[in-house]
Amino acid sequence: MSEKRILLASLLKPINDTRLYEKLGLSLSKIKGASIHLAGYETPIPAGAPANIHFHPIFQFKRLSMGRLTAQRDYYRLLQHIRPQLVIVSTHELLLPTLLYKARYKGVRIVYDIQENYSLNLRSQHNYSWPLKHLLALSIRTIERMCATSIDHFLLAEHSYADELPFLDNRYTFIENKYKASLKLPPLATPVSLPKTGQLRLLYSGTIAEEYGVWEAIELARQLQIVRPEVKLTIIGYCANSHTLAKLQQACQALPFVEMIGGDKLVPHQEILEQIPKSHIGLLPYRPNASTFRCIPTKLYEYMAHGLPLLIQQNPLWQGIVEGNDAGRAVDFSRINVEELTQELSARNFYKQGIPTTIYWESEEEKLLQVITPLLPKV
Structure with missing residues (x-):
């Protein structure tokens, strides 16, 4: 042959x-x-x-x-x-x-x-x-x-x-x-809830860019510090814009609760995936833009496959997937009432019907x- x-x-x-x-x-x-x-x-x-x-x-x-x-x-x-x-x-x-x-x-x-x-x-x-x-x-x-x-x-x-x-x-x-797993995931215990006390780990992964809401992620973490002092935000991925990268590096030095992995270099996908089970909330704070509004980010499927609760920018396409599967909540990242959001998330259970098979x-x-x-x- x-x-x-x-x-x-x-x-x-x-x-x-x-x-x-x-x-x-x-x-x-x-x-x-x-x-x-x-x-x-x-x-x-x-x-x-x-x-x-x-x-x-x-x-x-x-x-x-x-x-x-x-x-x-x-x-x-x-x-x-x-x-x-x-x-x-x-x-x-x-x-x-x-x-x-x-x-x-x-x-x-x-x-x-x-x-x-x-x-x-x-x-x-x-x-x-x-x-x-x-x-x-x-x-x-x-x-x-x-x-x-x-x-x-x-x-x-x-x-x-x-x-x-x-x-x-x-x-x-x-x-x-x-979502395509390089290794088979162990069975996940559902439903999922957030820790009511102690450290709360936020995750922003993938392409690092202003359009994808990296500054909104940092601002949310900063506000959450008021009601949850042990909040930590991990930003992992690659930033192609040198101006944005320089500003981010300065911000991370000034904000001890923000950690950036990668930034000036590509991060292996497996390293990004390894951060998901270490986190409590996955962030998709994309700024409303015609180039992304009708697209489904790969990380949405990745977060859901790991049973990670999500906070997404208001978007009818994403909301149908996320809220329809008890996977998280849609918010307007430009105006969040942090106290109300924290109370709501702490009281909720996520993935009550388990991880949906349609995301694989x-x-x-x-x-x-x-x-x-x-x-x-x-x-």
Whole structure:
């Protein structure tokens, strides 16, 4: 039997990324006769990977540098070296070199794994000046439109993308970022309640950014100190914005109850997960923004899988999942009555019906294999 070579590539995600490796990569490695290749940003290669998964940490550059252009050249050389029959692209910048590869070699199939609406993110967030962010957003959408007819299928991480992206043409499948445990979790005792006295540990994990409410998390911890002096906030993840990072580092030095892990470097996903069972409340204090309002953060599923009570920003999509499963409470982080909130949370039980089975990756793996298998050569 000939080898079925699949390349999964992301320009900005590390090769040990949760979705790239732990979800898509490991799930596809179950296909009989498949050889899985992962190309991504340089980080340590995961230990204990299946023998048919191969890692190519070929990207290493500053986000705003010429390295992003030379990375596309390096990626095209990797394509020619591996000669995959199926390429799953997770970054818009890799679409054009992938199409060039497809034009040169017969029978190549392309899947675009859309993890973010990049164009909307640029327009809605404030990382660049107004003219630059709109120019970048237009260029991304132009590339996606140009490439769309040559893409065989689209994987959508969010349901909202089906409405937001005009080039999909019904060739898509929802593959959500549900929880995938690297190790089987022990049975959790439910319902869950918060400690009425002693230390109360808050957790903010993942991407560290103003849009994701890192300052709101710190302000909540500061106010909680008034009624629960032993409050501790752990911030763990990576902050790409150097200005925000410098301010955070100063804040953490001035506030002994705030601890930051990572910040200036990527934190292995397993280290982030290890903080969850050590915590009492998981925070999702996202600022209302068009780029995130209709998306479900991966950490929401991660917190729920560990039975962690949540405090989320008011959002109808999130509230249906969180409050519908007794997993936490929606609040407006810009105006919280801390005394009332503390009393309410202390009196509540969470996860009274147990951990919901709908939050796990297994259902997404089944859909993924149903989509990808027919795209592979019949050999």
